[in-house]
Amino acid sequence: MKILGIDIGGSGVKGAPVDTKTGKLLRERHRIDTPETLTPAAMAKTIKTIATHFKWHGPIGVGFPGVIHGPRIMTSANLHPRFVRCDAVNMFSKATGCRVALINDADAAGLAEIRFGAGREIKGTVLLLTLGTGVGSALFHGGRLFPNSELGHLPIRGKSAERFVSSTARKRRELSWEEWGGELSQYIHILEEILWPELIILGGGVSAKHAKYFKYIKPRAKLAPAEFLNEAGIVGAALWAAERK
Numbered sequence: 001m002k003i004l005g006i007d008i009g010g011s012g013v014k015g016a017p018v019d020t021k022t023g024k025l026l027r028e029r030h031r032i033d034t035p036e037t038l039t040p041a042a043m044a045k046t047i048k049t050i051a052t053h054f055k056w057h058g059p060i061g062v063g064f065p066g067v068i069h070g071p072r073i074m075t076s077a078n079l080h081p082r083f084v085r086c087d088a089v090n091m092f093s094k095a096t097g098c099r100v101a102l103i104n105d106a107d108a109a110g111l112a113e114i115r116f117g118a119g120r121e122i123k124g125t126v127l128l129l130t131l132g133t134g135v136g137s138a139l140f141h142g143g144r145l146f147p148n149s150e151l152g153h154l155p156i157r158g159k160s161a162e163r164f165v166s167s168t169a170r171k172r173r174e175l176s177w178e179e180w181g182g183e184l185s186q187y188i189h190i191l192e193e194i195l196w197p198e199l200i201i202l203g204g205g206v207s208a209k210h211a212k213y214f215k216y217i218k219p220r221a222k223l224a225p226a227e228f229l230n231e232a233g234i235v236g237a238a239l240w241a242a243e244r245k
């Protein structure tokens, strides 16, 4: 099946048509930078622009950085507050004229890794963390997704963990790779005490730089960098739309 996968992020929206049988992009991805925080209406227009770029009329899968309940977005920690309780499936399908399926962005990245990447063929519990503007999480067992795990909001020192261990936090706090890796390691230990995953996959922009910080993380589970790098969210959103048809 061919599905347009779209990944909504803190600084841009990107998309590409995906072959959901292979997990491969069929065209080069198209990215629109969003230097200002977009309202839901402006986001719908941006998604329409991406669909038009690919002359797209088929199904679309969209990943969003928030909790998703059916067609609605329930939280928006790093994007416009007006997304909260917004029926994004309705808005985005009206804007594009296409069938739209909506999934949390980290859950989307996790699906790509479980089906075609670092987590393929792993039957036990797999935890994927995306380290970007925020910290996203995706939890799988037997290849099945437990949606909206939101482990980036685990409270640490009275705040969401993502305030300390996201990639943005590393830059904002001017931490060395060793300092940041150490804090990430402590956070991962807490998650391991609770979830006992067999495999932990680290994704997000920093996964390309894993050589700089993996050595400071000492997990009980196996640790692997995401294989999809920047494309996991696009591929996974498309897979979600294919699996929900």
Ligand code: BGC
Pocket: 064, 065, 066, 067, 075, 077, 078, 104, 105, 106, 107, 130, 132, 133, 134, 135, 136, 137, 150, 152, 162
């Ligand atoms: C959001 C999650 C999202 C993560 C990564 C968090 O702030 O609450 O839903 O997956 O950021 O984008």
